[in-house]
Amino acid sequence: xxxxxxxxxxxxxxxxxxxxxxxxxxxxxxxxxxxxxxxxxxxxxxxxxxxxxxxxxxxxxxxxxxxxxxxxxxxxxxxxxxxxxxxxxxxxxxxxxxxxxxxxxxxxxxxxxxxxxxxxxxxxxxxxxxxxxxxxxxxxxxxxxxxxxxxxxxxxxxxxxxxxxxxxxxxxxxxxxxxxxxxxxxxxxxxxxxxxxxxxxxxxxxxxxxxxxxxxxxxxxxxxxxxxxxxxxxxxxxxxxxxxxxxxxxxxxxxxxxxxxxxxxxxxxxxxxxxxxxxxxxxxxxxxxxxxxxxxxxxxxxxxxxxxxxxxxxxxxxxxxxxxxxxxxxxxxxxxxxxxxxxxxxxxxxxxxxxxxxxxxxxxxxxxxxxxxxxxxxxxxxxxxxxxxxxxxxxxxxxxxxxxxxxxxxxxxxxxxxxxxxxxxxxxxxxxxxxxxxxxxxxxxxxxxxxxxxxxxxxxxxxxxxxxxxxxxxxxxxxxxxxxxxxxxxxxxxxxxxxxxxxxxxxxxxxxxxxxxxxxxxxxxxxxxxxxxxxxxxxxxxxxxxxxxxxxxxxxxxxxxxxxxxxxxxxxxxxxxxxxxxxxxxxxxxxxxxxxxxxxxxxxxxxxxxxxxxxxxxxxxxxxxxxxxxxxxxxxxxxxxxxxxxxxxxxxxxxxxxxxxxxxxxxxxxxxxxxxxxxxxxxxxxxxxxxxxxxxxxxxxxxxxxxxxxxxxxxxxxxxxxxxxxxxxxxxxxxxxxxxxxxxx
Numbered sequence: 001x002x003x004x005x006x007x008x009x010x011x012x013x014x015x016x017x018x019x020x021x022x023x024x025x026x027x028x029x030x031x032x033x034x035x036x037x038x039x040x041x042x043x044x045x046x047x048x049x050x051x052x053x054x055x056x057x058x059x060x061x062x063x064x065x066x067x068x069x070x071x072x073x074x075x076x077x078x079x080x081x082x083x084x085x086x087x088x089x090x091x092x093x094x095x096x097x098x099x100x101x102x103x104x105x106x107x108x109x110x111x112x113x114x115x116x117x118x119x120x121x122x123x124x125x126x127x128x129x130x131x132x133x134x135x136x137x138x139x140x141x142x143x144x145x146x147x148x149x150x151x152x153x154x155x156x157x158x159x160x161x162x163x164x165x166x167x168x169x170x171x172x173x174x175x176x177x178x179x180x181x182x183x184x185x186x187x188x189x190x191x192x193x194x195x196x197x198x199x200x201x202x203x204x205x206x207x208x209x210x211x212x213x214x215x216x217x218x219x220x221x222x223x224x225x226x227x228x229x230x231x232x233x234x235x236x237x238x239x240x241x242x243x244x245x246x247x248x249x250x251x252x253x254x255x256x257x258x259x260x261x262x263x264x265x266x267x268x269x270x271x272x273x274x275x276x277x278x279x280x281x282x283x284x285x286x287x288x289x290x291x292x293x294x295x296x297x298x299x300x301x302x303x304x305x306x307x308x309x310x311x312x313x314x315x316x317x318x319x320x321x322x323x324x325x326x327x328x329x330x331x332x333x334x335x336x337x338x339x340x341x342x343x344x345x346x347x348x349x350x351x352x353x354x355x356x357x358x359x360x361x362x363x364x365x366x367x368x369x370x371x372x373x374x375x376x377x378x379x380x381x382x383x384x385x386x387x388x389x390x391x392x393x394x395x396x397x398x399x400x401x402x403x404x405x406x407x408x409x410x411x412x413x414x415x416x417x418x419x420x421x422x423x424x425x426x427x428x429x430x431x432x433x434x435x436x437x438x439x440x441x442x443x444x445x446x447x448x449x450x451x452x453x454x455x456x457x458x459x460x461x462x463x464x465x466x467x468x469x470x471x472x473x474x475x476x477x478x479x480x481x482x483x484x485x486x487x488x489x490x491x492x493x494x495x496x497x498x499x500x501x502x503x504x505x506x507x508x509x510x511x512x513x514x515x516x517x518x519x520x521x522x523x524x525x526x527x528x529x530x531x532x533x534x535x536x537x538x539x540x541x542x543x544x545x546x547x548x549x550x551x552x553x554x555x556x557x558x559x560x561x562x563x564x565x566x567x568x569x570x571x572x573x574x575x576x577x578x579x580x581x582x583x584x585x586x587x588x589x590x591x592x593x594x595x596x597x598x599x600x601x602x603x604x605x606x607x608x609x610x611x612x613x614x615x616x617x618x619x620x621x622x623x624x625x626x627x628x629x630x631x632x633x634x635x636x637x638x639x640x641x642x643x644x645x646x647x648x649x650x651x652x653x654x655x656x657x658x659x660x661x662x663x664x665x666x667x668x669x670x671x672x673x674x675x676x677x678x679x680x681x682x683x684x685x686x687x688x689x690x691x692x693x694x695x696x697x698x699x700x701x702x703x704x705x706x707x708x709x710x711x712x713x714x715x716x717x718x719x720x721x722x723x724x725x726x727x728x729x730x731x732x733x734x735x736x737x738x739x740x741x742x743x744x745x
Contacts, residue, residue, distance in 0.1 A: 001105055001106070001107040002033075002036055002105050002106050003034065003035055003106065003110055003137075004035075004037075004038065004097075004100045004106050004108075004110065005036070005037045005109075005110045005112050005139075006038055006040065006111055006113070006123060006126070007037065007039040007040070008039070008040055008113040008114055008122055008123075009039055009040070009041065009042065009325060010039045010041075011325040011326070012325055013029075013030065013038065013039040013112075015144040015145075015149065016035075016037050016112060016149055017030040017032070017037050018146065019144075019146040019149035019150055020032055020034070020149075022035065028092070029100060036100050036103075036106065038093075038097050038100055039093070040093065040097075040113070040122055040126065041090065042122060043077055043121075043122055044076065044077060044090045044094050044122075044126065045074040045075065045076060045077060045090075045094075045125045046076075046077040046078065047072060047073070047074060047173060047177050048069070048072070048073045048074070049181075050067050050181055050185075052073070052075065053069050053073075060186075060188065060189050061189070062186060062189055062190065065182050065185060065628050065632075066182045066624055066625050066628040067182060068182070068621055068625075072174050072177070074125055074128070076090050076091050077090050094126070094129075097126060098130055101130070101134060106134070108136070108137060109134055109135070109136045109137070110136075110137045110138070111123035111124075111127075111138050112139045112141075114331065114333070115140045115141060115380070116165075116331075116333060116380060117168050117172065117548070117550075117607060118169060118550055120162055120165040120169050121169035121170055121173065123138075124159075124162075124170075127159075135158075136158075136159035137157065137159060138156065138157050138158070138161070138162050139152040140152065140157065141331075142330045142331045142381055142382060143324070143327065143329075143331065144325070144327050145327050145387050145388065145389055147388075164607055164608065164609040167606050167613035168603050168604070168613070170613065171606055172603055174620075175203065175599075175616070175617065175620040176203055178621060178624045179202065179620065179623070179624055179627075180200075182624050182628050183587065183590075183624070183627055183628065183631065184198065184199060184201045186628050186631045186632065187199040187201050187585070190631050190632065190634065191638035192638075197642070199562075200562040200564075201590070202555075202558070203590070203596065204546055204547045204596065205555060205558055205559060205562070206581075206582075206585070206590045207546050207590065207591060207592065207593050207595075207596040208506070208510060208546060208547070208555050208556070208559060209559055209564050209565065209574070209578055209581065209591075210592075210593065211506060211509050211546075211593070212501050212559075212572055212574055212578070213578065213579060215498060215500060215501050216573055216579070218497070218498045219498055222497035222498065224495065225495045226492055226493065226494050226495070227258040227260060227493055227495065228258075228260070228261070228265050228490050228491065228492055228493070229245055229246070229257055229258065229490070230246035230265045230269070230489075230491075231243060231244070231246070231489055231490075232244050232246070232440055232485060232486075232487070232488040232489075233485075233486040233487050234277055234426055234440070234442075234484065234485060235484045236475050236481070236483050236484075237482075237483075240475035241475075241486065242424070242444075242475055243442060244426050244440030244441060244442045245257050245440060245441055245442075246265075246438055246440050247438050247439060247440070247441050248437050249438070257441075262490060262492070265490045266490055268435075268436060268488075269488045269489065269490060271435055271436060272428045272431060272485055272488060273485075274485065275428050275429060275430055275431060276428075276429045276430065276482055276484065276485070277427060277428050277429060277482070277483050278427055278429055278480060278481070278482050279424055279425070279478070279479055279481045279482075280425050280426065280427045280479070281423075281424070281425040281479060282422070282423070282424055282477065282479045283422070283423040283425075284421070284422050284423075285421045285422075285423075286419075286420055286421075287418070287419055287420075287421055289418070289419065289451075289453075290371065290416055290417075291408075291411035291412055291414065291416075291417075291452040292411070293337040293338070293371070293383070294338065294339070294372070294383035294385060294408055294409065294412065295337075295383060295384045295404070296334050296335050296336055296337050296383055296384065297317065297320070297332055297333055297334055297335070297384065297549040297550075298335070298508065298510075298511045299337070300316060300320065300332070300384060300401070300404065300405070301313035301317065301504070301507055301552075302503065302504030302505075302507050302508065303404060303504075304316045304401065304404060305503045305504055306502060306503075306504045308400060312557070313507060313552065313553035313556055314553040314554065314557045316401060316553070317333075317553045319397050319398055319400075320384070320401050320405075323391075323398055323401060323402055326391070327389050328386065328387060328389060328391050328394075328402060329384055329386055329387060330381075330382065330383075330385050330386075330387065331381045331384075333381070333548075333549045334379075334380070334382065334384060335379055335380075335511070335545075335548075335549045336377060336378045336379050336380075336381060336383050337383050338371070338372060338373065338374040338377040338378055339372055339373050339374075339378070339382040340373070341373045341374070341375050343373070343382060344373055346388075347366075347372075348366045349388055350385065350387060350409075351364065351366055351409075351410075351413055352366075353388045354406060354409070354410065355410070355413075358410075359458060360414070360454045363414055363415060363454070364410065364413050365413055365414075366413055367412070367413055371412070372412050384405055385405065385409045386402070386405055386406045386409055403459065410452075411452040411455050414451055414452040414454065414455065415449055415451040415452065416449070416451050416452070417450060417451035417452055417453045418448045419446060419447045419448055419449075419471075420445065420446045421443070421444075421445045422443070422445065422446070422474050423441065423443050424441070424442040425439050425441055426439060426440040426441075426442065426483065427439045427440075428440075428485060429482075442472075442474060444471065444472040445471045446471075446473060447471070500571035500573055501571065501572050502570045502572065503556060503572065506572060507552055507556075510545065510546040510547055510552050510555075511545055511549075511552070512545065513544050513545050513546055513593055513594075513596070513597035544597045544598070544601045545597060545600050545601075546593065546597065556572070563577055563578075564577060564578035564581060565578050576659065580658075581638065584634075585631075585638075586630040586636075587626075587627035587630050589623065589627070602616050638658070642659075642660060643672045643675075644672075646663070646672070649663040649664070649665075650663070651663055652664055652701050652705065653702055653704075653705025654705060655672075655673065655680050655705075656680065656705065657671065657678055657731070658671065658680075660672050660673040660678065662680065662701070662705060664698060667683065667684055668681050668682060668683045668684055669681070669684075669698075670682070679737055679738070680738065681738075682701055682704075682729065683696070684696045686740075689727075689740070691716075692712070692716055693714070693715060694712060704727070704729060708728065709726040709728045709743065711724070711725070711726050711727075711745060712725060712726075723744070724745040725742045725743060725745055726742070726743040726745060727740055727741070727742060727743075728740070728741045728743065729741075
């Protein structure tokens with residue numbers, strides 16, 4: 001009797017066939033003596049659309065929502081170009097899978113989809129759709145090399161044991177359907193009347209947008225300020241020059257080099273000119289620097305996008321997925337930075353294969369320690385590492401990602417880098433202490449053991465991305481040695497605003513659900529401190545995050561496609577529409593990182609069997625119903641959404657409330673976005689303007705919209721006198737309506 005193996009993709013099916021030396025390929029599957037190996041194309045099925053349950057849902061009307069089906073159903077996925085018809089290829093492949101399973105010589109089925117929440121659902125959707133009765137087993141692998149495939153087949157598990165993983169995957173699907181379908185439909189109808197643009201609302205989409213919005217606001221509200229530093233150059237008896245920065249103790253007794261008063265430092269420059277100085281203290285400390293941890297997906301995406309131009313996190317994932325399917329690296333959609341302890345033997349085999357012929361081969365030595373192998377730091381999948389199969393030919397993009405993974409792996413098994421950190425404290429002699437309370441401090445470091453950094457050196461050779469080590473080297477001096485004060489100057493430093501988020505920093509905030517670590521502010525390309533990384537790992541392992549490693553890149557892409565954010569070089573910033581959505585959207589919970597983190601944590605707990613899927617879905621249903629009502633009852637206007645101007649009308653100007661056009665009709669000048677609740681209207685028979693002895697004209701409204709105010713002479717006062725004033729049309733925040741205000745000229 002035979003077994004049907006269902007892989008997630010054709011490339012993986014071929015890997016399994018190769019492992020068993022199966023050469024016979026049929027239409028949609030491989031056939032061997034013991035196995036029939038077929039495949040899906042990712043999801044072959046999708047959830048019903050609202051209109052599939054109810055024909056009247058084809059048109060979006062507010063009164064029809066919230067819409068939540070009593071039972072969620074699946075259908076063959078829609079065609080990529082025409083959503084109204086089913087995908088022909090998906091239908092054909094489903095029929096092939098069904099025919100293979102139903103063969104009389106088939107006794108059971110093996111699901112060989114990816115070992116994660118999404119992979120589990122891809123297989124289980126098919127079995128539920130077929131109402132499959134034959135025994136189903138699960139193969140759980142981290143890589144598709146022949147050795148691991150054979151090992152996995154010998155350790156199959158009944159698919160029923162994956163029920164918690166299935167519940168988490170299906171729970172995520174249904175929850176995102178409820179929130180996405182309902183809130184996207186209602187928000188689009190409510191806020192986007194007159195426009196064909198759909199407002200995409202999602203469980204992960206909006207909190208991610210809020211992260212970028214918050215950073216944009218920090219930058220916008222940042223108040224620039226300046227401080228001053230006193231710098232001096234000293235010369236030794238050997239004519240070696242080094243720089244020192246002046247420090248004084250502040251009120252708390254801490255060393256401070258930042259001064260607000262420039263004149264004070266300038267007077268010090270005159271005071272210390274041509275004065276002798278002395279090294280009053282020399283501190284030398286040896287330090288160790290460990291290799292950065294192995295990559296998880298977010299770290300790999302951050303590393304590549306910050307190091308190479310033109311890369312996005314979505315592109316990194318696609319290239320890594322390609323390498324995985326070609327058997328060159330392990331499963332990429334992981335949040336772990338360590339390897340399972342059971343992988344020590346396999347890891348040594350990979351290391352012995354990869355190190356052959358490297359210039360630093362002699363320094364590589366297998367090591368068994370907790371920085372590399374630690375079950376407590378692994379969630380579902382181990383960190384991303386190479387397999388023992390050496391690539392024969394890679395595309396340039398694949399080479400970039402493969403080299404990053406390989407080099408990070410090799411670093412773990414090279415010596416720890418060591419350096420000597422030196423601190424010199426220099427004091428000016430012959431100056432009264434009350435006039436010069438502080439000292440000059442110089443810091444520098446010297447590398448003693450190159451260790452794992454040798455990988456970086458060879459990686460940098462011949463590439464534009466390679467940077468030379470710019471550590472400050474200090475001269476060889478002894479304590480109490482006299483030096484000459486050569487010159488001094490006052491440097492002006494402007495405090496810089498926070499940097500806009502890049503894909504690297506955004507992924508980190510998503511991964512840790514907004515928990516801030518010092519590493520977030522580090523310069524692009526720099527690694528986090530050991531302490532920060534360990535905190536981050538604990539946060540990731542808790543499951544409290546925004547999205548998963550598999551979905552974060554897609555979320556960033558969706559935000560760009562929805563025109564909520566845009567790329568500005570490597571930075572990500574909100575568009576006007578994105579800002580308006582954050583500021584106006586009434587279902588504030590969906591913008592709350594804590595709330596979204598709890599939802600993701602709940603899904604993680606379902607996966608571990610600690611929480612029930614039905615309870616989670618009840619929570620989501622209640623939230624969806626409340627959010628739909630909040631949007632329906634919202635009286636504000638979403639600026640940034642564009643309404644088309646009627647063909648027979650010429651815009652008078654731009655609405656100051658929502659950015660749409662203001663047009664003239666028989667009775668008034670008003671915003672074209674009135675259907676969505678924009679109340680900006682100036683009536684032609686306005687009583688206040690008439691009382692002042694004037695008329696509302698097109699020219700007046702044009703000037704008002706252009707300048708924010710319009711000037712008049714010969715306005716009639718209550719006492720009969722005439723005067724000149726500017727008129728402004730100002731919104732009353734309590735009523736939502738506009739009133740006139742005067743500013744005398």
